[in-house]
Amino acid sequence: MSTPLNSIDDGINTFDQPRHDWTRPEAQALYDLPFADLIFRAQGIHRRNFDPNHVETASLLSIKTGGCPEDCGYCSQSAHYKTDVKATRLMDRSAVVETARRAKDAGASRFCMAAAWRNPKDKDLDRVCEMVSAVKDLGMETCATLGMLTPAQAARLHDAGLVMQDENVRVTAALVQHPPVAPAFAYRFDAADRSIVISGDTAPTDEVVKACDGCDVLLHEVFNPHGDELKEEHWKEYFATFHSSPAELGEIARRARPKLLVVYHQVLEKLPEADLVKQIRKEYSGDWVSARDLGVY
Ligand code: SF4
Numbered sequence: 288m289s290t291p292l293n294s295i296d297d298g299i300n301t302f303d304q305p306r307h308d309w310t311r312p313e314a315q316a317l318y319d320l321p322f323a324d325l326i327f328r329a330q331g332i333h334r335r336n337f338d339p340n341h342v343e344t345a346s347l348l349s350i351k352t353g354g355c356p357e358d359c360g361y362c363s364q365s366a367h368y369k370t371d372v373k374a375t376r377l378m379d380r381s382a383v384v385e386t387a388r389r390a391k392d393a394g395a396s397r398f399c400m401a402a403a404w405r406n407p408k409d410k411d412l413d414r415v416c417e418m419v420s421a422v423k424d425l426g427m428e429t430c431a432t433l434g435m436l437t438p439a440q441a442a443r444l445h446d447a448g449l450v451m452q453d454e455n456v457r458v459t460a461a462l463v464q465h466p467p468v469a470p471a472f473a474y475r476f477d478a479a480d481r482s483i484v485i486s487g488d489t490a491p492t493d494e495v496v497k498a499c500d501g502c503d504v505l506l507h508e509v510f511n512p513h514g515d516e517l518k519e520e521h522w523k524e525y526f527a528t529f530h531s532s533p534a535e536l537g538e539i540a541r542r543a544r545p546k547l548l549v550v551y552h553q554v555l556e557k558l559p560e561a562d563l564v565k566q567i568r569k570e571y572s573g574d575w576v577s578a579r580d581l582g583v584y
Pocket of ligand 1: 357362363365
């Protein structure tokens with residue numbers, strides 16, 4: 288007999304995509320699970336979708352401290368209470384970027400900027416947007432806690448990594464790994480009916496996974512490490528540093544979940560495409576095609 292818990296198990300065992308069709312009995316059955324069981328199930332899903340041992344390292348900076356006009360009743364940054372927190376003005380962009388650079392050198396991949404505002408003025412947000420763009424240019428993820436934002440202010444912050452936008456398409460950039468070319472970018476194109484991500488030349492990177500995140504089409508480069516010429520030590524090292532192997536691409540595609548993977552910039556080195564397919568298939572079971580000149584996907 289099928290119970291709500293059976294169907295939760297079915298869902299957990301098969302789904303790689305978020306579900307939006309939970310029934311009330313299923314939600315209730317989840318809610319009623321013992322905490323340790325919940326953690327166990329969450330771990331299973333996490334392991335199927337992410338590197339189980341990856342821990343994101345983040346650093347937080349107070350870019351404007353104290354003197355907040357709000358009274359949240361617990362916060363030492365509120366101007367309503369006498370605390371030892373010294374109120375400061377909004378930091379300069381250069382000081383923020385320098386702090387982010389040091390955090391990156393120390394191993395942080397994400398940088399959070401916190402400001403003690405009830406709600407920022409537009410001119411203050413201009414400066415925060417500049418900070419967000421500059422920190423992103425270092426190759427770091429950014430986040431911010433700035434008090435209450437208007438929808439327009441939130442959209443401006445979101446667009447701080449924006450390349451261009453018109454009535455048809457929105458283009459955003461993500462940093463990829465192709466040293467010594469730095470910065471090197473992948474691009475995401477969002478139109479009304481389609482989202483496309485182009486990796487550019489890159490070693491495997493989480494940035495492509497985040498940029499795609501279930502996009503319609505992911506175009507990604509690849510090289511074939513089995514190719515004759517790539518058996519030479521020099522080329523082996525070169526390609527492994529700057530490009531993505533089929534196994535690495537399979538892993539990226541599995542995590543990025545494109546509806547269609549289009550494999551381009553293929554360095555096959557005299558091996559048939561079928562060899563590439565075999566290697567990608569070990570990691571990725573989704574739809575994919577080899578790019579063709581003037582192909583439409
Ligand atoms: S709005 Fe933020 S900074 Fe201001 S008092 Fe509340 S928690 Fe503190």
